[in-house]
Amino acid sequence: MSKFIQFNKRTVETKSNINAARKQGRVPAVLYGIGKETLTLEVNEKELLNILKKNPRAILQGKVGDDLEVPVIVQHIQKDTLSGKMLHIDFQHVNMKKSMDSKVTIHFAGEAVGIKSGGTLQVEIYEVEVRCMPEDLPTSMEVDISGLDIGDQLLVSDLIFQGGIEVLTDPDTVMIQIKTVHDEAEEAADVTPA
Structure with missing residues (x-):
């Protein structure tokens, strides 16, 4: 689990802001499983693609801001049917002590x-x-x-x-x-x- 992925918190949820972020290579994402809170995030598409090429089921060390690091796995990737570009990613927190x-x-x-x-x-x-x-x-x-x-x-x-x-x-x-x-x-x- 040596691969780190940087998450950035999403602050504005308008469609135009999300589309602008996608054009800049940032894909909207959610992170489930940390307590009861679902975090709305964004991730660098290029960075994630480089990791997933080597191992699509990799357990990653997700960094949320400066204060939170958690092991995560990609649960689902929503892609555009025509272009194949990532539209949205669901991440799941992994409890390293449970199967x-x-x-x-x-x-x-x-x-x-x-x-x-x-x-x-x-x-x-x-x-x-x-x-x-x-x-x-x-x-x-x-x-x-x-x-x-x-x-x-x-x-x-x-x-x-x-x-x-x-x-x-x-x-x-x-x-x-x-x-x-x-x-x-x-x-x-x-x-x-x-």
Whole structure:
């Protein structure tokens, strides 16, 4: 948790002030979970993007003014559908002494044997939900798929996390599978309305 993010308090809530702040690279944000008070803040978009590129689930040390430092995590980012620019960010205070629920991104590494044999790769999910202590939360998990052949699949239950991490996603959920082109054509036919 070495990454610091500076929050600035928002004082004026008019739409024109918020739009002016966005043009200057400051994104409106809220911080939940510190006592009962929700703080209305703003954060430097460029600074946050640099941190989230490396780890979108990072636990950050949020500085609110000069007197308050708290561990936070990004809960939700609202983006403009056309431009992709950040419109609003929800941060959640993290209690470092209690377990938390979060998601871990799965990276699939290697080239499956089944692809070389003419199969196609079908990824069903890219992340799983876990529960663990904040300091145990992995940034991501790499899974080697080079041994998968046509007809093979990886389930959530095939993931091996370090001790202390409980996987909340259904263990029977298929993460990735290698299919033949024939299987995909049949699935497409099943979906096509009669």
